[in-house]
Amino acid sequence: MTKIRPTRPDDLAVIQRIELAAGELFRTIGMADIADHPVPTIDVLAEYQRAALSWVAVDHADRPVAFVLVQRVDGRAHIEQVSVHPDHARRRIGRDLIDHVERWAAGQGLPALTLTTFRDVQWNGPYYERLGFTVLAGSDRGPRLRTLMSEEAAHGLDPEHRIAMIRAIHDRQ
Numbered sequence: 001m002t003k004i005r006p007t008r009p010d011d012l013a014v015i016q017r018i019e020l021a022a023g024e025l026f027r028t029i030g031m032a033d034i035a036d037h038p039v040p041t042i043d044v045l046a047e048y049q050r051a052a053l054s055w056v057a058v059d060h061a062d063r064p065v066a067f068v069l070v071q072r073v074d075g076r077a078h079i080e081q082v083s084v085h086p087d088h089a090r091r092r093i094g095r096d097l098i099d100h101v102e103r104w105a106a107g108q109g110l111p112a113l114t115l116t117t118f119r120d121v122q123w124n125g126p127y128y129e130r131l132g133f134t135v136l137a138g139s140d141r142g143p144r145l146r147t148l149m150s151e152e153a154a155h156g157l158d159p160e161h162r163i164a165m166i167r168a169i170h171d172r173q
């Protein structure tokens with residue numbers, strides 16, 4: 001069973017390393033620009049940590065091997081980033097982190113999870129679809145989500161390949 005706990009200040013540099021290593025997956029499919037994308041700064045990660053919107057999955061020695069960052073966007077729980085260190089990939093840690101966020105969001109009274117991702121990358125769109133997410137049509141995107149996607153485009157993420165996805169929150173507690 002995946003052990004998940006809130007992020008602590010001393011986890012932040014480890015989270016940066018996980019993000020860097022997880023991003024390398026994109027290099028294997030010719031998306032070096034994504035792998036080379038700067039990782040979130042310690043200041044940004046600290047904001048999520050202080051707001052209690054960041055969780056880590058840890059190994060037997062309590063060392064983070066994966067993390068998830070969340071923000072409230074248009075009244076929904078928006079998964080800003082979920083990354084698993086490649087040494088620990090494909091063991092359902094990503095799925096468990098998302099389910100953890102869902103339990104948190106249910107406790108907050110939020111109705112759904114959202115995220116933005118690459119439509120055609122195997123561990124992005126198709127993966128989230130298997131986890132029960134569906135594509136959120138442009139007209140169903142709230143104002144803040146639309147802004148976030150415009151910001152992504154300004155940072156070089158090709159909007160042609162980006163989608164927003166949503167999963168309603170069921171009572172899985």
Ligand SMILES: CC(C)(COP(=O)(O)OP(=O)(O)OC[C@H]1O[C@@H](n2cnc3c(N)ncnc32)[C@H](O)[C@@H]1OP(=O)(O)O)[C@@H](O)C(=O)NCCC(=O)NCCS
Nearest residue numbers: 022082083084089090091092093094095116117122123127
């Ligand atoms: C997406 C991610 C968080 C999934 O974490 P995970 O713990 O490996 O995921 P799970 O074990 O729950 O599910 C694994 C599934 O992801 C997909 N997947 C993961 N790695 C893959 C790869 N290298 N090639 C193809 N599919 C892959 C497969 O569907 C896989 O299922 P399978 O193992 O039964 O084939 C992880 O791959 C990651 O950190 N990727 C890089 C960062 C990223 O893209 N984050 C999401 C941004 S929106």
